[in-house]
Amino acid sequence: MSWMEQSDTRSCVLLRLGERRFAVAAEHVGELAAPSRVFRFAHRTPEVDGVILRRGRVVPVCDIAEKLTGKKLVQRRFYLIATRRQEKSLDWIALPVSGDCELIQADLTPAGASDSPHVAGWLSHGGEVIEVLNLNALTPGPDGGSSANSGSVPPEARA
């Protein structure tokens, strides 16, 4: 099978984390938001910084830069608001990014068996080979993403 037969043209959003660029499938991106107040409260999921309020929704902020580049982001220019499927629900997550994001069409090569779980695939853009991120593996969640679920889920209710 040739490389062209394996690849698949998809819309992706390129994001910058420090010096490196990564991509997320466009279907998982909600919007790009300006930095806003991060609300912090006591919790034990170290990957979550806090939450922001976006269109009435509480969205957790996960800085994935340290995991991907080894450094925390010094400057947060935007939040990329992304979605991920957790069990039967759609979960929103805010990813701090350090530069502009770009919507592109690119040929996506699926991840191989030797790739890290956070790699959903690869794309080539502007002479650069870029990781397409698997947010479920990269961010904490009950599906066993980057953090194990050790607590029971209390009933959720609307007042």
Place this chain on the structure above:
Amino acid sequence: MKLAAPHKSHSARAEQIILFRASSQVFAVSSASVQEVRSVDSLAGAAVEINEPSLAKVRHAIRRGDRNQYVVNAALHFDLRPMPAALIFMLRKSRVALLVDGIEKMTSMTRLQSLPGAFCHEERTWYRGLTVLDQNVIPVVNPAGFLTAEEISLLDAVTGSQALSELPGAASHGLSL
């Protein structure tokens, strides 16, 4: 201060809550789950000291009827720096009393949002969810999340053995646990 249970005829979608502080952070608890608010001073002499190293957040028990109600330091429970506490919430239909710094205010919430799935550790037991009040996000505590059944059993055993050891002549009669 005795707190009455919220009146049923109130708006079906509104829930009365108490905003309280623990180590300078604000939390909310349903006022329906708080039976009584007491000053820490009022418990002087009425509380039994507990020294269980595996449960540092519980240092006292209050005898209520034939059972103990265990005083949980809210700041320690949430891994926050403990501050001088002023009030105790006696939780309704619970073996837990909650030691807090103070009450911020009483208000109502109309919407409780579930805790986002990214929070996947003990906080899922700690909180019923999050509410937004005046453009602030406030965690709403789960009254059942302060002590597990196993922890309550452990504390019952600890206080039971303390009571026996304090009985005059218990040792000479060979009483032990």
